[in-house]
Amino acid sequence: MVPRFASPITAFLASGLLALSTFVYADPMRLSDLKDANGRQLSVDDLRSLMPGAHITNVINNGSTRKWINKTNGTLNATSDNKGNLGSGGRLVQVAHATGTWSVNDNGSYCVNLEWRALTENWCRFMFKVGDKYYGVTSLANGAAITTEFTIEK
Numbered sequence: 001m002v003p004r005f006a007s008p009i010t011a012f013l014a015s016g017l018l019a020l021s022t023f024v025y026a027d028p029m030r031l032s033d034l035k036d037a038n039g040r041q042l043s044v045d046d047l048r049s050l051m052p053g054a055h056i057t058n059v060i061n062n063g064s065t066r067k068w069i070n071k072t073n074g075t076l077n078a079t080s081d082n083k084g085n086l087g088s089g090g091r092l093v094q095v096a097h098a099t100g101t102w103s104v105n106d107n108g109s110y111c112v113n114l115e116w117r118a119l120t121e122n123w124c125r126f127m128f129k130v131g132d133k134y135y136g137v138t139s140l141a142n143g144a145a146i147t148t149e150f151t152i153e154k
Helices: 006-024 031-036 044-050
Strands: 055-059 065-069 075-080 096-104 109-115 120-130 133-137 148-153
Touching: 031 133, 044 096, 075 109
Parallel strands: none
Antiparallel strands: 055 065, 055 148, 065 075, 075 096, 096 109, 109 120, 120 133, 133 148
């Protein structure tokens, strides 16, 4: 015989797990999604106008939020809330710091180099705008390429 309290608890736990599984397994946005949403790819000229002096907020797939300002001399100083423990050498820290550089390539990609305490990040993204949001993607040829969300403010 199952105790009477098992049914409400089981129902509560099941609904919580269902909600959590929806959050955890949500499909990431892909290049094809950007195109379906009429996302506009930023040109080299767009990027060279937008990026100098821009305040960047970048949410990466592990949940960390990073922020920096693209200085006009091509340098930046970044911080991360370190939810993904990126660059901290495996230690639990609340905020991680990095120095780095940024540039816009002639192929229309925005490139960033970040020197965290325990690792170096070096990446380039083709940037798209959908509404008031920006997204970066590593490949223009692969519709399944996962995007990264950016907030860009001047």
